[in-house]
Amino acid sequence: xxxxxxxxxxxxxxxxxxxxxxxxxxxxxxxxxxxxxxxxxxxxxxxxxxxxxxxxxxxxxxxxxxxxxxxxxxxxxxxxxxxxxxxxxxxxxxxxxxxxxxxxxxxxxxxxxxxxxxxxxxxxxxxxxxxxxxxxxxxxxxxxxxxxxxxxxxxxxxxxxxxxxxxxxxxxxxxxxxxxxxxxxxxxxxxxxxxxxxxxxxxxxxxxxxxxxxxxxxxxxxxxxxxxxxxxxxxxxxxxxxxxxxxxxxxxxxxxxxxxxxxxxxxxxxxxxxxxxxxxxxxxxxxxxxxxxxxxxxxxxxxxxxxxxxxxxxxxxxxxxxxxxxxxxxxxxxxxxxxxxxxxxxxxxxxxxxxxxxxxxxxxxxxxxxxxxxxxxxxxxxxxxxxxxxxxxxxxxxxxxxxxxxxxxxxxxxxxxxxxxxxxxxxxxxxxxxxxxxxxxxxxxxxxxxxxxxxxxxxxxxxxxxxxxxxxxxxxxxxx
Amino acid sequence: xxxxxxxxxxxxxxxxxxxxxxxxxxxxxxxxxxxxxxxxxxxxxxxxxxxxxxxxxxxxxxxxxxxxxxxxxxxxxxxxxxxxxxxxxxxxxxxxxxxxxxxxxxxxxxxxxxxxxxxxxxxxxxxxxxxxxxxxxxxxxxxxxxxxxxxxxxxxxxxxxxxxxxxxxxxxxxxxxxxxxxxxxxxxxxxxxxxxxxxxxxxxxxxxxxxxxxxxxxxxxxxxxxxxxxxxxxxxxxxxxxxxxxxxxxxxxxxxxxxxxxxxxxxxxxxxxxxxxxxxxxxxxxxxxxxxxxxxxxxxxxxxxxxxxxxxxxxxxxxxxxxxxxxxxxxxxxxxxxxxxxxxxxxxxxxxxxxxxxxxxxxxxxxxxxxxxxxxxxxxxxxxxxxxxxxxxxxxxxxxxxxxxxxxxxxxxxxxxxxxxxxxxxxxxxxxxxxxxxxxxxxxxxxxxxxxxxxxxxxxxxxxxxxxxxxxxxxxxxxx
Numbered sequence: 001x002x003x004x005x006x007x008x009x010x011x012x013x014x015x016x017x018x019x020x021x022x023x024x025x026x027x028x029x030x031x032x033x034x035x036x037x038x039x040x041x042x043x044x045x046x047x048x049x050x051x052x053x054x055x056x057x058x059x060x061x062x063x064x065x066x067x068x069x070x071x072x073x074x075x076x077x078x079x080x081x082x083x084x085x086x087x088x089x090x091x092x093x094x095x096x097x098x099x100x101x102x103x104x105x106x107x108x109x110x111x112x113x114x115x116x117x118x119x120x121x122x123x124x125x126x127x128x129x130x131x132x133x134x135x136x137x138x139x140x141x142x143x144x145x146x147x148x149x150x151x152x153x154x155x156x157x158x159x160x161x162x163x164x165x166x167x168x169x170x171x172x173x174x175x176x177x178x179x180x181x182x183x184x185x186x187x188x189x190x191x192x193x194x195x196x197x198x199x200x201x202x203x204x205x206x207x208x209x210x211x212x213x214x215x216x217x218x219x220x221x222x223x224x225x226x227x228x229x230x231x232x233x234x235x236x237x238x239x240x241x242x243x244x245x246x247x248x249x250x251x252x253x254x255x256x257x258x259x260x261x262x263x264x265x266x267x268x269x270x271x272x273x274x275x276x277x278x279x280x281x282x283x284x285x286x287x288x289x290x291x292x293x294x295x296x297x298x299x300x301x302x303x304x305x306x307x308x309x310x311x312x313x314x315x316x317x318x319x320x321x322x323x324x325x326x327x328x329x330x331x332x333x334x335x336x337x338x339x340x341x342x343x344x345x346x347x348x349x350x351x352x353x354x355x356x357x358x359x360x361x362x363x364x365x366x367x368x369x370x371x372x373x374x375x376x377x378x379x380x381x382x383x384x385x386x387x388x389x390x391x392x393x394x395x396x397x398x399x400x401x402x403x404x405x406x407x408x409x410x411x412x413x414x415x416x417x418x419x420x421x422x423x424x425x426x427x428x429x430x431x432x433x434x435x436x437x438x439x440x441x442x443x444x445x446x447x448x449x450x451x452x453x454x455x456x457x458x459x460x461x462x463x464x465x466x467x468x469x470x471x472x473x474x475x476x477x478x479x480x
Numbered sequence: 481x482x483x484x485x486x487x488x489x490x491x492x493x494x495x496x497x498x499x500x501x502x503x504x505x506x507x508x509x510x511x512x513x514x515x516x517x518x519x520x521x522x523x524x525x526x527x528x529x530x531x532x533x534x535x536x537x538x539x540x541x542x543x544x545x546x547x548x549x550x551x552x553x554x555x556x557x558x559x560x561x562x563x564x565x566x567x568x569x570x571x572x573x574x575x576x577x578x579x580x581x582x583x584x585x586x587x588x589x590x591x592x593x594x595x596x597x598x599x600x601x602x603x604x605x606x607x608x609x610x611x612x613x614x615x616x617x618x619x620x621x622x623x624x625x626x627x628x629x630x631x632x633x634x635x636x637x638x639x640x641x642x643x644x645x646x647x648x649x650x651x652x653x654x655x656x657x658x659x660x661x662x663x664x665x666x667x668x669x670x671x672x673x674x675x676x677x678x679x680x681x682x683x684x685x686x687x688x689x690x691x692x693x694x695x696x697x698x699x700x701x702x703x704x705x706x707x708x709x710x711x712x713x714x715x716x717x718x719x720x721x722x723x724x725x726x727x728x729x730x731x732x733x734x735x736x737x738x739x740x741x742x743x744x745x746x747x748x749x750x751x752x753x754x755x756x757x758x759x760x761x762x763x764x765x766x767x768x769x770x771x772x773x774x775x776x777x778x779x780x781x782x783x784x785x786x787x788x789x790x791x792x793x794x795x796x797x798x799x800x801x802x803x804x805x806x807x808x809x810x811x812x813x814x815x816x817x818x819x820x821x822x823x824x825x826x827x828x829x830x831x832x833x834x835x836x837x838x839x840x841x842x843x844x845x846x847x848x849x850x851x852x853x854x855x856x857x858x859x860x861x862x863x864x865x866x867x868x869x870x871x872x873x874x875x876x877x878x879x880x881x882x883x884x885x886x887x888x889x890x891x892x893x894x895x896x897x898x899x900x901x902x903x904x905x906x907x908x909x910x911x912x913x914x915x916x917x918x919x920x921x922x923x924x925x926x927x928x929x930x931x932x933x934x935x936x937x938x939x940x941x942x943x944x945x946x947x948x949x950x951x952x953x954x955x956x957x958x959x960x
Binding site: 104105108111112121123125129130131132134135138139142143146147148149150151152153154155185186188189192196200201214217218220221223322325326327328329330344345346348349350351352353354355356357358 | 584585588591592601603605609610611612614615618619622623626627628629630631632633634635665666668669672676680681694697698700701703802805806807808809810824825826828829830831832833834835836837838
């Protein structure tokens with residue numbers, strides 16, 4: 001009997017990890033014990049030595065085993081660990097046609113359910129909403145120009161707001177001015193336009209894996225194919241891996257969160273982002289960057305947009321105010337590079353202009369400096385919430401889970417044992433007043449069934465702890 | 481030498497009309513003269529007898545010739561005439577792939593030019609803007625819920641506004657309730673979603689000819705092909721003609737203004753609309769109806785939506801408040817029939833939700849009854865403006881033009897002599913402070929180069945008369 005299941009969508013090395021953890025649970029392996037040698041385990045499980053090595057390296061990085069030189073690997077005491085999935089099985093991944101799943105709809109609907117702790121949607125501003133400041137500015141705007149709001153605005157958006165956005169890019173060193181920006185109905189429309197600028201039905205779009213489910217749905221709705229590229233928990237897409245992928249597959253364009261990945265919370269260093277832009281432009285492959293989280297970094301420095309490194313104009317930057325200030329305003333934008341003409345035409349053809357009132361209000365918000373002051377506080381709150389949520393999960397979830405350690409954004413990525421399917425208890429969770437995002441919706445090929453995404457973009461209150469307790473119980477029951 | 485040009489996009493029968501009018505101008509034919517017999521002219525011009533007949537019938541309908549039984553056709557005194565183009569050349573029309581033209585962009589940009597009388601864009605509410613009432617309601621809404629406007633709204637829109645819209649459909653006898661409606665960023669997004677529900681790249685979409693250029697651009701942006709269907713100046717698409725077209729071509733879906741056509745201002749009787757729905761549903765061809773002008777009828781009765789006649793759920797209704805109340809609010813909607821699931825998924829994937837503030841304001845506007853009172857006044861103003869603009873054009877344009885007689889909406893369709901190209905003096909008009917919409921942008925195959933669309937959705941003032949005088953001079957110069 002084979003101990004591992006090669007047809008599972010779970011990586012082989014993760015199955016090795018689970019195998020070791022099961023032995024540990026059943027008492028066969030105890031803290032301090034020496035693990036089987038690489039060669040021995042590889043022959044026992046009928047897999048390659050490098051795969052076992054990968055599992056051991058991963059377990060070592062998680063702190064659950066340690067290597068002693070010239071001796072081997074030893075088991076350490078178990079604890080809730082930092083999540084660092086490694087690459088595996090990726091070489092055999094093919095582009096997939098996507099079918100939309102009603103699960104995504106349920107995750108969305110759960111935002112508006114009454115009496116539900118909504119941990120399923122990434123909504124950073126929830127933790128520090130600028131609603132009062134924006135309401136005050138909007139009232140002031142309306143008292144002056146409410147009548148004007150009734151008329152059509154320019155297709156590419158309010159010139160003043162575009163000017164403000166241009167200044168921000170210029171501050172980062174990017175050569176972007178207001179003429180290069182098109183205002184859209186949120187980043188989602190910006191991404192839709194960007195994809196239609198560079199690809200058509202049937203084309204292969206490279207995406208991160210895991211990847212925000214909204215992007216997967218978008219690619220599906222346009223009839224394109226998604227190709228998952230291995231994405232590292234700490235630094236996002238790796239240039240070497242990307243080079244391999246574009247060599248093997250007819251990638252028409254890449255759609256990446258080049259700053260901070262959702263759901264991983266990984267943070268790509270500027271040099272890596274530059275390397276990716278250089279690599280892609282050498283091959284004339286456009287890069288669409290989803291930049292919505294880049295203002296929500298926890299470290300010292302805001303990541304620089306990939307746009308900054310573009311020499312051929314093949315980078316299209318998409319962003320919005322939805323993660324930083326006002327999701328309900330539906331104001332995003334697009335810096336389309338050399339695709340400017342086409343982007344404007346698609347915007348005009350598919351939704352005409354964007355409401356002006358929200359643009360005027362956000363322009364005031366930026367001009368007054370309040371937006372930047374708000375961002376400073378929002379980042380602190382999120383970083384604090386992040387650690388608090390990690391501690392809560394470590395306290396209430398089973399010991400054998402792994403938790404990501406985000407470097408920005410508003411979500412945690414949690415890995416349960418491979419035999420747990422987080423979809424199974426999604427409805428139960430809703431019934432008990434908690435929503436989360438099941439892992440499988442973050443992959444078009446159905447990976448990550450044993451993962452879940454939990455948002456810490458919340459107002460902290462007692463109900464959060466209750467909600468995490470409920471989720472912990474459900475995972476526990478599901479693992480039985 | 482051939483007297484007519486068969487390769488011109490101008491209909492042959494219209495070239496016959498121009499030929500006769502030229503003879504009249506040069507004094508060869510005078511009022512009271514007998515015209516050449518059908519047979520004689522057909523042999524002189526090397527065209528078929530029915531084509532000459534078509535020209536004579538058209539001239540007769542326009543009142544410029546009259547038929548005397550057993551004798552023939554006689555020339556009457558010339559005057560600015562009512563426009564009634566007849567079918568011709570349509571049998572040889574094939575679906576065309578569309579290329580977007582920068583002219584449309586220029587027409588759009590002209591709305592925001594300072595010191596320009598904007599007759600190029602159909603903006604009915606200009607003639608009676610409800611800006612003060614809406615501003616008052618919006619202020620009231622904001623004083624209560626401005627903070628809430630910062631958060632995500634439901635994907636398919638505000639339930640209360642959908643309820644109000646549902647009531648309006650129910651009043652017309654259509655079985656539509658709030659669950660069947662998806663709020664969108666204007667009708668343009670509704671149409672984009674509808675097309676993506678029923679067709680994909682390369683598919684043939686039947687459209688009216690002439691057709692609103694926004695639809696042509698939309699079809700182009702989605703990579704679909706447009707098939708122009710002859711549309712009559714008085715009653716819109718004819719069911720017999722449509723039956724012939726869907727027999728000859730692989731029509732995937734139809735996209736029609738089933739109530740009031742833009743630019744013709746034609747008004748389809750309810751029975752004809754019903755016949756079209758029945759015909760299409762028999763063949764399982766979806767009908768997307770652009771219903772934005774149906775509240776702007778000049779007659780007694782609001783036209784009934786095609787949705788009302790649908791038995792198989794193949795009719796998708798798209799509409800908005802942009803032509804009736806607030807174009808800048810960008811609030812439209814979709815009644816997707818049996819495509820409900822797909823429509824919601826596309827909306828979620830491509831632009832997420834629609835701003836709530838404008839929806840709440842419009843809901844108050846509908847609930848209070850102010851919207852209907854506003855519509856009553858708006859219709860009267862438009863109908864009055866329409867006649868006034870027709871008179872102005874008749875007074876200042878050359879004698880040989882034809883003018884449509886709209887039965888709703890806010891635009892006039894003007895035909896100049898066939899050797900006039902209205903594109904030629906578009907830039908000159910802008911330079912002299914007037915914009916209009918050149919005819920060629922209303923046809924994907926470049927018909928209507930000698931037509932122009934002029935909006936009477938304006939605030940009446942002295943500058944309007946000056947603007948029409950300028951246009952008259954430009955046509956005159958162009959005809960030399």
